[in-house]
Amino acid sequence: MSSKYDFIILGSGTTAFAAACKASSLGARVLMVEQSKLGGTCVNWGCVPSKTLIHKAKEFYAAVRSAPFGINLRAEEPDYALLMQAKIKAVEDLRREHYQQVLDADERIEVLRGHGRFLSPRELQVGAEVLVHDKFLIATGGTPRSLRLPGLVEAGYLNSYSALNLPAFPASLLIIGGGVVAVEMGQMFARFGTRVTIVERGDRLLKEFDARLVALFAEILHDEGVELIYNFEATEVRREGEQVCLHGRTSQGEGDCCLRAERILLAVGTAPASTDIGLEETGVARDEGGFISVDEEMRTNVAGIWAAGDVTGPPLIAPSGAREGEVAAENMLNPAAHRRIDHRTTPMAVFVDPELAMVGISSAQARAAGKAVVETFLPLDRVAKAHVMGGRRGGFVLCAERGSGRILGAQALAPRAADLIHEATLAVRFGLSVHDLAETVHVYPTIADGLRLAAVENLRHQP
Missing domain, CATH: 3.50.50.60 (FAD/NAD(P)-binding domain)
Known part of the structure; x- marks a missing residue:
């Protein structure tokens, strides 16, 4: 056969x-x-x-x-x-x-x-x-991916598959993990009325992204009612009637604490x-x-x-x-x-609101590879379309090679970032410079114009 x-x-x-x-x-x-x-x-x-x-x-x-x-x-x-x-x-x-x-x-x-x-x-x-x-x-x-956490199996838990097939929205949800699935699911459930707590054992969410963008997004999550707990080391899960209790310790050495919710969701990778x-x-x-x-x-x-x-x-x-x-x-x-x-020219996005997207390498990665770079951070409130849409928290990060201005990487926290990142992807893939991007006429007003403005700003710091 x-x-x-x-x-x-x-x-x-x-x-x-x-x-x-x-x-x-x-x-x-x-x-x-x-x-x-x-x-x-x-x-x-x-x-x-x-x-x-x-x-x-x-x-x-x-x-x-x-x-x-x-x-x-x-x-x-x-x-x-x-x-x-x-x-x-x-x-x-x-x-x-x-x-x-x-x-x-x-x-x-x-x-x-x-x-x-x-x-x-x-x-x-x-x-x-x-x-x-x-x-x-x-x-x-x-x-x-699962965790070898005492009591987890016995208490029952959700993953990114089963969480999408619940009979109803839970009243409260604990999410273990601070990556893409955690923030996407966390914001979604919170917006539908679930009380959400995201527990991360590191010191911040979404380690792949620029810390400034992530801090802005964390503020947005907090304002939408999502509780964020960092530096938490989970030790055990127990069921207590209709709720689950996640035991753990924080880096402040406060001893064992218990976080309770109706359901617990593992979002610890693939x-x-x-x-x-x-x-x-x-x-x-x-x-x-x-x-x-x-x-x-x-x-x-x-x-x-x-x-x-x-x-x-x-x-x-x-x-x-x-x-x-x-x-x-x-x-x-x-x-x-x-x-x-x-x-190196594969873009990625996180489908939160506003969206996060990135392509190429960061300034830290570029410097580790021996490159001299110029990095631009442009706040979203510099973009006219953000004022039109009524959401001004976000920004653009543009990394370019010092001297040539060749674009090495870009990141964005903005509405429609998952769509506009493709412009930066083409720039990285084909070796375009911040000069090329700055001189490209963009439709006004658009969120994508933020990339052009970031390029204009980057040019000001090029030798």
């Missing part, structure tokens, strides 16, 4: 599907092995359902705070059942239109249902069938979805976090086996996984192609 395919993919999510479509466009035939729903995590349990609810929470919150602007909307209690229907519809529509319909129209791509497990580097067992091939792509994605797929039978190397090790061409250390997407580790975002899948597919079909992935 497997001889009629040019290669076999383990998984059918964003990464796998991108690889399959790329292979098909090059005239190849591929087989995807999938044990669950077509489309993988992003469509079914991650990006699509979470961003659907986040968007609805933003609209609901806009109605709540509209009165000071003269818009007399009344925000009634959110209808949880209708919200869940909207989430399910978005998932089902995308799975059908972006995945199933594509498969139905493409005879070069096939899907075999079942759990795939390697028996050797050349054999993949799916049910009673053994697929023999000399080229495999592992694209199984990731799963929410683990590779690589258990029980027979990796130990292949000899494929993994790093300390369990992620599959690959080179820039998405090759593993075992000839004939490639890997791409979240199963290989950061940046752990669907678009980067899709690009990795395409790179892997081209190299699998043409070993002389030597396609490479370079995530």
Whole structure:
């Protein structure tokens, strides 16, 4: 059976599907092995359902705070059942239109249902069938990481998947973690009326982002009723009737304390979805976090086996996984192609309100690499559109090479930052300078004009 395919993919999510479509466009035939729903995590349990609810929470919150602007909307209690229907519809529509319909129209791509497990580097067992091939792509994605915290399992906890399928909004929620999932989920639940506490063992949220932007966003969360607790070392979880109690200590040495809520949500990162797929039978190397090790061409250390997407580790975002899948597919079909992935120009965003987005490297990273830089911080209130929209807390950070002015990185906390970051992405990718950006005419008034203003400011400090 497997001889009629040019290669076999383990998984059918964003990464796998991108690889399959790329292979098909090059005239190849591929087989995807999938044990669950077509489309993988992003469509079914991650990006699509979470961003659907986040968007609805933003609209609901806009109605709540509209009165000071003269818009007399009344925000009634959110209808949880209708919200869940909207989430399910978005998932089902995308799975059908972006995945199933594509498969139905493409005879070069096939899907075999079942759990795939390697028996050797050349054999993949799916049910009673053994697929023999000399080229495999592992694209199984990731799963929410858990903690070995005493009492956690017994008390019961949510992760980023199950939190989107509750029968109702909880009255109170404790979130362990201070990363992307924690702040996205935290703000969403808070806007729907849940009392939210985010507990972080470090000294701030979102360590990838500029500390000034994060501090501004933390103020926004606080003003929306989200409690933020830093430097907290969780030690135990206990159930006390209808509530859970998270025991822990703070860095101030105040002794054991207990934080109580109706539910507890773990948001402590992503683990590779690589258990029980027979990796130990292949000899494929993994790093300390369990992620599959690959080179820039998405090759593993075992000839004939490639890997791409979240199963290989950061940046752990669907678009980067899709690009990795395409790179892997081209190299699998043409070993002389030597396609490479370079995530230095891969943007990322956090879908909070206002949004956070970034691309490239920070000033600290640039200096660590021996570069002399000029960094600009432009407060959002310098941007006319922010005054029009009524939200002026935020800003832009622009890092450029001293002398040449070449843009090395950019970050933003602003409305629509996830959209406007692509302008900075193109600038970083193609080596544009702050001079190029400053001289580019922007529509007025727009939030994106903040990038131009940041470039103008950066030019003033260039030698």
